[in-house]
Amino acid sequence: MQLPVGKISGEKLEAFFLQSIDYHIKSFHEILLGFEKVTLFDNIRNLVRSTDELINIPLELYDANECENFLKVSSDFSDAQNLQLIKSTCNILEIRFGTDVSQRFKDLFLMSFAINGAFSLQGTLKFLGELNLYNIENSIAYFQSRRIYLGTTLNLVSKISKGQKEFPYIDTINQILPGLEACLLNITTAYYNLVLNKCLPDFEMESNGKYLTGNYKYKHLENFFLEPERLSLIDQLELRQDLIGEIEMLETSYNKIFSFVEVANAMKSFQAAFKKYNIDELKVYKELNLFLVDIAVFVVDDYEIVLDKYEFNRINNKYKLLQLYLESDFYFDNLNSFAPFQKSENNYYSTVVLLQRFIYKTLTNKLLKNRSFQINSGFVFEDRVSEILKEKGFLLTEIVRIDRREFDVITIKDNKVYNFQCKNNFIDISTVSLNYNLIARNNNRLCRYYEKALLKEEEREYLIKKVTDIEEIKHFVVSRFPVISRNSRIINFNELDDWTLD
Structure with a gap:
């Protein structure tokens, strides 16, 4: 699709990116349409397994030194010295996890080397920013960032592909990734540009016909490309350990990267971490438990679950509260779905x-409706913000109430008071679709609320002065869910680690 030249904003920008979304959805459908669906499905399924293993291998290595050496291995198969490192790495993986894992790693790494070279020649790497496939560490980051798109593609294959074109597995990345980069990434980029355009009156983009850059950078994901959450399982386990106690996990095999036992442990972790909210009394929790018992007999190699249509229909009809498969072939439905089965x-x-x-999304979505969960998640969020600020050199005053008025996190640094309000208000910024007008309205409503909150704090800063005996006070809002604002006193939590005082 031809980019405009010069500056673009307002209605023209909106029209261009709506056209871009439509164009790239149709283009990706055309790509999938030409392939033989069974072969394509199997190849992408194997690719997904290989990337899952690559991402998780560092977690299964013996120590930090072994992990560091693994991450530094380059994907350059043309260098004789590095080729020996790759062979050595494959040998280690074979001894530890078996021949199949080692071979999948080798195939994936070889494909990564080839596509990285192609991306470099085509100029694609310029669009990827810090992402590339030069070594294992960078490849892990790249595939983690593309995980959702590979899964979406796998969801769509059997619904769209009708052609005869086939290719061997070793050519999968070469066949799939260019289209994924050109189409699916551009769809997401277009969506967020539409949101920015509606949120910021002065938003504009400039193009030289090859590159399009905007006057505002927005980061909607957290570290390791994770979506923001009101209260994550990790936060609860780390910051409320006193309420949880010891969790008796089932033992996993040391020589396997994945195990079905991990699914049972996920349920145990949720039950222990969120027992305060009686999660084990929820109907959906009980259904999940029974569902997992039902499918345990269909687990293959402790990683894959395979059901024929009769068994699947039986199980699907049995568990009405669980959406196990998505019938829709609409791109956005498949992108945002967390149904665990593909056909x-x-x-x-x-x-x-x-x-x-699936377990994580199902249970956290249910908890979001729990009023007690909403309130307590705010306190956990304050603790997480306090932890980060302390690491950045702010002195925590532990002041939470002055004259019966509550404050979140009051800190001192360089003989100045920095007062942080921690806002855990939910906004569904991670669901990519055509609802950009609604998201923009919700964003702007939140920003107005945050700006009023800042004014309110200014009006009562005399209370802080009275307790701290410090005259200079600065007020900030830290938003758990990233909002779009030009107000420098509104800090998105996913940028707090890198935030610095002006």
Whole structure:
């Protein structure tokens, strides 16, 4: 699609990116349409497993030194010295995890080397920013960032592909990633530009016909490309350990990267971490438990779950509260779905990774409706913000109430008071679709609320002065869910680690 030249904003920008979304959805459909669906499904399924393993291998290595050496291995197969490192790495993986894991790693790394060279020649790497596939560490970051798009593609294959074109597995990345980069990434980029355009009256973009850059940078994900949450399982486990106690986890095998036991442990972790909210009494929690018992007999190699259509229909009809498969072929539906099964011919496929994601999404979405959870998640968020500020050199005063008026996090640095309000207001900024007008309205409403909150704090800063005996006070809002604002006193939590005082 031809880029405009010069500056673009307002209605012209909106029209261009709506056209871009439509164009790239149709283009990706055309790409999938030409492939033979069974072969394509199997190849992408194997690719997804290989990337799942690559991402998780560092967590299964013996120590930090072994992990560091693993991450530094380059994907350059043309360098004789590095080729020896790759062979040595493959040998280690074979001894530790078996021949199949080692071979999948080798195939993935070889494909990564080839596509990285192609991306470099084509100029694609310029669009990827810090992402590339030069070594294992960078490849992990790249595939983690593309995980959702590979999963979406796998969801769509059996619904769209009708052609005869086939290719061997070793050519999968070469066949799929260019279209994924050119189409699916551009769809997401277009969506967020539409949101920015509606949120910021002065938003504009400038193009030289090859590159399009905007006058505002927005980061909607957190570290390791994770979506923001009101209260994550990790935060609860780390910051409320006193309420949880020891969790008796089932033992996993030392020589396997994945195990179905991890799915059971995920349920145990949720039950222990959120027992305060009686999560084990929820109907959906009980259904999940029974569902996992039902499918345990269909687990293959402790990673994959394979059901024929008769077994799947039986299980699907049994558990009405769980959406196990998405019938829709609409791109945005598939992008945003966390249904754990994908279909190919007469079989339905899932993995322990998809099941854990399904459990996580299902239970956290249910908890979001719990009023007690909403309130307590705010306190945990304050603790997380305090932890980060302390690491950045702010002195925590532990002042939470002055003359019966509550404050969140009051700190001191360089003989100045920095008063942080921690706002945990939910905004669904991670669901990419055509609802950009609604998201923009919600964003602007939140920003107005945050600006009023800042004014309110200014009006009562005399209370802080009275307690701290410090005259200079600065007020900030830290938003758990990233908002779009030009107000420098509104800090998105996913940028707090890098935030510095002006």
